[in-house]
Amino acid sequence: MARILKRTVYVFLAIFALLAIAALWAVGPGNAGRMFFDIGITYDKDAPKLPELKQPAILIFSKTNGFRDSNQIATANAALEKIAKDKGWASFTTENAAVFNAEQLAKFKAVVWNSTSGDVLTPEQRAAFKAWMEAGGGFVGLHGAGGDPSYKWQWYVDDLIGAQFIGHTLSPQFQQGRLVIEDQTHPATKGLGAEWVREEEWYSFDKSPRAKGYHILVTLDEASYSPREKIPLLVDKDLRMGKDHPIVWTHCLGNGRAFYSALGHRAESYAEPKHLAMIAGAISWVAGIEGPECDAGK
16 A cells, blocks of 8 residues: 555646746746746726826836736837837837726837736726727737747737737757748838748647638748647647738727737847837838828728
8 A cells, every 4th residue: 555655746746847847848948947827816096106208108008917927028118119219209118908908008109018028907897998999099019928838818919919829849958940031112111021930939829810801911831831839738829820820910990900920939039130120110110100090000
């Protein structure tokens, strides 16, 4: 009996060890010390005090109630603040979701969701954000802002982002891939050339939002990398979307403009000139500062 119990303990320890190894494998050796999952969900009720904001003003939002890479978020926030400063825009950075109220949202031309995760808005905040967007607001979603495996707020994933994340590359997590720039005239992509080869944690989605009339700016060549989510002995998932694998796109939402990019997992990517130029152009477009009018799915 004691021998059976001992073997059972060993089995459980082995399973635990495999799960721990799998978690570290998924995170990657360079990120293991700084990534974590938040336990529990918190909602903000008291709105932050805003400084005096000249126009145009940009809201930078990075609250997480799920997966979080603190180093990436801090680095990206600093890069976003510098973009705003260099462009002569005002900016306000917060993780307080109570800023999503009608009075305070009215002070901003655009909001950037920087790798937000989990359910972050209360029903009242959702309503205020949705109304602001449809009345002419601008949304830029970066990487993890569209990377939750499921969502409690279907409008966010179905209408604002436009596609459901289904997984990302593992084994290896970061791979070199070839991006095809479909629109080389949009403010976000006009300086990228015809193709762009870079290393990334590549996202896949349940479907292409092209069929919904969304304007695809950049697609991913699946022949240039291994589109699998693989954890030895645990997971081996085929992430191929086929010939149409969008990775950056835009669309109109009422009178508002929305942009989403699945790029930007690593903090280091927020020092890449092309990546920064794309983000700056995206903000400029959703804020209505430059680029085509929001019609015909553009």
